[in-house]
Amino acid sequence: MKTQVAIIGAGPAGLFLAHILKRQNIESIMLEARSREHVEARVRAGVLEAGTIDTLNHLGLGERMAREGLVDRGLDIRFRGRTIHMDFPSLVGRSVCIYGQQEVVKDLVAARLAAGDPLLFDAEVVRLEGLQSATPRVHYRHHGADRTLDCVFVAGCDGFRGVSRASVPGSAIDLHVRHYDFAWLGVLVKAPPLPDMTYANHDRGFALCSRRSLSVSRLYLQVPSSDRPENWSDAQIWSELHARMFDESGRQVKEGEIFQRDMAQLRAFIASPMQYGNLYMAGDAVHIVPPTGAKGLNMAVADARVLARGIVQYFSGHSRAELDRYSEQCGLRVWKTIRYSAYMTGLLHRFAEHSTFDRGMQMAELEYIAGSEAAQRSIAEQYVMLSDVTD
Numbered sequence: 001m002k003t004q005v006a007i008i009g010a011g012p013a014g015l016f017l018a019h020i021l022k023r024q025n026i027e028s029i030m031l032e033a034r035s036r037e038h039v040e041a042r043v044r045a046g047v048l049e050a051g052t053i054d055t056l057n058h059l060g061l062g063e064r065m066a067r068e069g070l071v072d073r074g075l076d077i078r079f080r081g082r083t084i085h086m087d088f089p090s091l092v093g094r095s096v097c098i099y100g101q102q103e104v105v106k107d108l109v110a111a112r113l114a115a116g117d118p119l120l121f122d123a124e125v126v127r128l129e130g131l132q133s134a135t136p137r138v139h140y141r142h143h144g145a146d147r148t149l150d151c152v153f154v155a156g157c158d159g160f161r162g163v164s165r166a167s168v169p170g171s172a173i174d175l176h177v178r179h180y181d182f183a184w185l186g187v188l189v190k191a192p193p194l195p196d197m198t199y200a201n202h203d204r205g206f207a208l209c210s211r212r213s214l215s216v217s218r219l220y221l222q223v224p225s226s227d228r229p230e231n232w233s234d235a236q237i238w239s240e241l242h243a244r245m246f247d248e249s250g251r252q253v254k255e256g257e258i259f260q261r262d263m264a265q266l267r268a269f270i271a272s273p274m275q276y277g278n279l280y281m282a283g284d285a286v287h288i289v290p291p292t293g294a295k296g297l298n299m300a301v302a303d304a305r306v307l308a309r310g311i312v313q314y315f316s317g318h319s320r321a322e323l324d325r326y327s328e329q330c331g332l333r334v335w336k337t338i339r340y341s342a343y344m345t346g347l348l349h350r351f352a353e354h355s356t357f358d359r360g361m362q363m364a365e366l367e368y369i370a371g372s373e374a375a376q377r378s379i380a381e382q383y384v385m386l387s388d389v390t391d
């Protein structure tokens with residue numbers, strides 16, 4: 001097999017890239033290690049920034065999001081029994097949309113297959129060859145058979161544990177890592193959520209109330225990294241959520257049937273540069289952010305947009321200038337997004353190493369935000385449009 005762009009991974013990074021390229025008449029073949037069912041069922045975050053909403057709409061793929069997504073006009077932070085409310089439209093003129101990442105993935109997969117464009121599931125890439133040559137070759141295993149795919153460019157959109165980054169010699173890539181010694185226990189619940197995205201900083205730890213629909217809540221609790229979802233009874237989860245999300249005058253979290261639970265370790269990680277020869281990497285393959293700023297999906301989409309621009313220029317403008325600068329063009333945005341995600345994580349969590357001095361600083365910062373529209377605008381601006389890129 002032969003194609004212009006071999007895309008490894010059918011997560012948001014790979015799927016957005018494939019669709020943007022297709023609109024510019026550039027062909028690609030997508031190889032995804034897992035099954036369609038697996039990819040479509042993975043529960044992940046679900047906050048779409050303004051630029052991500054616009055990208056889906058420009059691709060003509062925003063119809064179900066417009067119907068089923070929830071416009072989230074506000075961000076609330078609860079602490080000391082009260083709530084800071086930030087109204088996105090009045091602070092920054094745009095809002096975010098809550099639409100589960102797996103719903104985005106379902107829409108993009110369906111559109112790709114409906115158009116008859118190649119997307120192979122159960123096709124695990126095992127080795128990349130000739131990345132520094134003009135004829136890279138992708139080796140993959142499909143239904144038990146070894147196959148190869150020749151291409152002009154390889155797009156490594158294969159997530160944190162993928163084969164792409166692992167194929168780059170260690171001397172050609174720098175890794176920057178921050179470890180957090182806590183995780184998020186996440187649950188999906190059949191109960192109406194709080195009307196706004198609500199984060200909480202409490203003495204007992206962080207909590208978050210997000211939504212998936214008007215009748216399904218997505219709730220999170222900060223837990224130690226060593227914890228396990230099955231260690232928590234439903235009653236313990238509710239008691240912890242009520243305590244951490246408490247607001248003297250606000251609405252309380254509503255209980256309902258917990259029908260899904262998972263745990264995600266918090267970490268921050270950047271690999272740079274995001275390219276090596278004719279391999280270009282995007283999304284979780286080259287950076288992971290702690291989920292507190294809700295940025296993972298949006299970063300992946302922004303990378304895909306920048307990468308697509310370079311590939312289009314190569315095939316239609318016969319210049320490699322944009323591609324050569326791909327990593328450089330992404331770098332500043334990626335670092336700003338890591339910074340914001342680390343800032344929100346630091347602002348809202350309890351840290352074992354924090355002294356009473358550190359805790360006092362955290363509370364003083366929250367008090368400052370509560371009383372400053374400028375501080376609120378800064379938080380809202382980054383929440384709604386930090387991943388914006390121009391096409």
Ligand code: APR
Binds near residue numbers: 013125
């Ligand atoms: N061959 C083929 N596919 C692979 C391989 C491989 N060797 N290794 C990994 N993959 C696939 C995975 O099965 C997965 O479907 O690559 C895909 C990567 O998708 P994501 O992990 O969703 O990463 P990305 O597209 O960068 O999206 C970033 O996803 O992890 C969340 O929070 C993150 O929201 C962010 C978003």
Ligand code: PHB
Binds near residue numbers: 210211292
């Ligand atoms: C989610 O809806 O899953 C969600 C929302 C906000 C975050 C992280 C996850 O910061």
